[in-house]
Amino acid sequence: MPKICLCLTGPTIEKNLEALDRYRKVVDLVELRADFLEPQEMFRIRSFPEKAGLPTILTVRRLQDGGRFDQGEGVRLVIIAKGLAFADQDKRKNFAYVDIEHDLQIPAIQEAARIFGTKVIRSIHCRDGVPANLPELWSSLSSSPFEIPKLAAHARGIEDTERLFRFFGSLETGERIVTGMGDYGFCTRILPERLGSMLVYASATGAGLKPGAPGQLDPDVLRKQYRLGSDDASVDLYGILGSPSVLGSLSPHIHNAGFAELGIDARYLPFPADDLDAFMRLAELLDIKGLSVTVPFKERVLSLLGESAMEVAAIGACNTMVRSKAGWAGYNTDAMGFRSALLHFLGRTELKGLRACIVGAGGAARSVAYTLHGLGVEACVINRSLPKAKRLAEEYGFPWAGMTERAVELIESYNDLIVQTTSVGMEGGQPGDPLDWYQFSGGEALFETIYNPAETVLLKRARDSGCRVTNGHTMLLDQAAAQFRLFTGQDYPDQVQL
Numbered sequence: 001m002p003k004i005c006l007c008l009t010g011p012t013i014e015k016n017l018e019a020l021d022r023y024r025k026v027v028d029l030v031e032l033r034a035d036f037l038e039p040q041e042m043f044r045i046r047s048f049p050e051k052a053g054l055p056t057i058l059t060v061r062r063l064q065d066g067g068r069f070d071q072g073e074g075v076r077l078v079i080i081a082k083g084l085a086f087a088d089q090d091k092r093k094n095f096a097y098v099d100i101e102h103d104l105q106i107p108a109i110q111e112a113a114r115i116f117g118t119k120v121i122r123s124i125h126c127r128d129g130v131p132a133n134l135p136e137l138w139s140s141l142s143s144s145p146f147e148i149p150k151l152a153a154h155a156r157g158i159e160d161t162e163r164l165f166r167f168f169g170s171l172e173t174g175e176r177i178v179t180g181m182g183d184y185g186f187c188t189r190i191l192p193e194r195l196g197s198m199l200v201y202a203s204a205t206g207a208g209l210k211p212g213a214p215g216q217l218d219p220d221v222l223r224k225q226y227r228l229g230s231d232d233a234s235v236d237l238y239g240i241l242g243s244p245s246v247l248g249s250l251s252p253h254i255h256n257a258g259f260a261e262l263g264i265d266a267r268y269l270p271f272p273a274d275d276l277d278a279f280m281r282l283a284e285l286l287d288i289k290g291l292s293v294t295v296p297f298k299e300r301v302l303s304l305l306g307e308s309a310m311e312v313a314a315i316g317a318c319n320t321m322v323r324s325k326a327g328w329a330g331y332n333t334d335a336m337g338f339r340s341a342l343l344h345f346l347g348r349t350e351l352k353g354l355r356a357c358i359v360g361a362g363g364a365a366r367s368v369a370y371t372l373h374g375l376g377v378e379a380c381v382i383n384r385s386l387p388k389a390k391r392l393a394e395e396y397g398f399p400w401a402g403m404t405e406r407a408v409e410l411i412e413s414y415n416d417l418i419v420q421t422t423s424v425g426m427e428g429g430q431p432g433d434p435l436d437w438y439q440f441s442g443g444e445a446l447f448e449t450i451y452n453p454a455e456t457v458l459l460k461r462a463r464d465s466g467c468r469v470t471n472g473h474t475m476l477l478d479q480a481a482a483q484f485r486l487f488t489g490q491d492y493p494d495q496v497q498l
């Protein structure tokens with residue numbers, strides 16, 4: 001079972017020990033990042049393992065490998081050597097591991113490590129992506145039976161992540177450490193067992209320390225939200241596919257809390273993806289059982305579906321994929337989530353004759369148009385790209401316009417309700433206000449489908465003008481509950497506090 005290794009990046013030994021105390025119960029070992037220590041503290045590291053009371057990795061990471069150490073190599077070797085040699089040679093009090101880069105071959109250090117019972121982790125840091133010659137590189141790293149090979153590669157895209165899982169998933173078990181860094185490598189930090197990695201590094205952010213590498217998660221997130229340490233290899237996997245914002249998505253929190261409450265052995269992860277084909281290969285490899293689909297893939301996944309629910313074809317967008325005999329079955333829970341959240345927001349059970357403006361013409365807008373049409377609402381569509389506005393609007397006989405001042409007249413005659421569906425203002429998306437040329441009268445109701453941030457620039461401006469406003473939070477919860485039912489066959493538990 002993979003262990004959680006707390007990466008300690010404090011400026012002093014004391015600060016690191018304080019941070020460790022905060023997490024002691026949820027981590028298995030620690031890494032002392034001596035390169036983050038103040039200069040005078042670097043020479044006090046020898047007593048650290050005894051004070052920590054947990055197996056400890058000593059690392060003095062160089063700048064070129066993503067660390068902080070900027071002094072000469074001679075000084076670095078002295079620090080490592082001092083750290084290894086414990087005065088009374090009591091191996092229990094020594095560093096359990098020392099992380100040494102692949103290009104550092106110093107027999108005296110390797111010999112000292114052996115004498116003091118410290119195992120060498122032989123590491124390579126690939127900051128420019130997963131190298132093309134991964135198999136050759138890995139075999140050169142793993143050439144000594146006395147050393148543990150470690151690869152930390154920055155995933156430049158989801159294809160890099162897929163290559164990591166494909167390569168390491170096919171290797172025999174054995175001691176090794178593998179991490180994909182950065183947003184696209186996020187899932188490697190939740191699924192170390194699928195890479196055969198003996199540990200996953202975590203950062204003490206809850207204790208105020210910086211992550212030791214991009215993408216490291218807090219141990220509490222790993223244990224509580226992703227339940228690392230349960231029967232990892234057999235757990236069913238689910239996830240949310242999107243770009244660029246899924247790491248800030250609330251969906252993992254919602255679904256994982258539901259699984260935990262009902263005792264379902266499953267885990268739900270965010271998968272930021274820049275390439276749909278590469279992601280789908282990864283989904284096959286990991287045997288992902290179900291997916292939430294968000295910007296910008298809701299329409300693009302249609303061609304992957306072997307079967308789909310009636311509303312998917314009617315809306316022309318799919319936000320839920322579930323494995324079926326036909327490959328993937330597609331559903332759309334956005335429409336149902338929007339419908340219930342909208343009726344709740346307006347405090348009405350029917351909306352016949354209401355006049356509404358749909359802002360945007362992407363996948364989310366398609367669900368909104370379908371729902372409003374079904375409710376008998378008279379709507380118009382405005383969108384940055386005119387052909388897309390026209391295509392969506394014509395399906396329902398709605399008028400349309402581009403997203404410019406020229407649309408003001410149209411909005412003004414369809415402004416009982418404005419539904420904002422674009423990604424403008426979303427965390428991780430383009431900042432700003434998609435309607436900055438429109439003056440609210442105060443009589444409009446604004447339904448902003450974005451929920452992160454809770455208040456977009458547009459929502460704040462509408463509220464300040466006296467409009468009734470809501471964000472996409474309730475819609476998210478309602479559509480997620482419907483997804484949960486499709487994923488598990490069970491109702492989302494009421495008792496979960498979100």
Ligand code: ATR
Binds near residue numbers: 359364385434
């Ligand atoms: P989703 O499936 O969530 O709706 P999508 O299909 O990619 O995502 O649609 C995104 C919507 O946001 C589209 O209406 C898009 O406008 P275009 O059709 O012109 O691309 C809109 N959008 C994205 N960025 C925008 C921007 N900077 N300004 C205005 N609209 C934008």
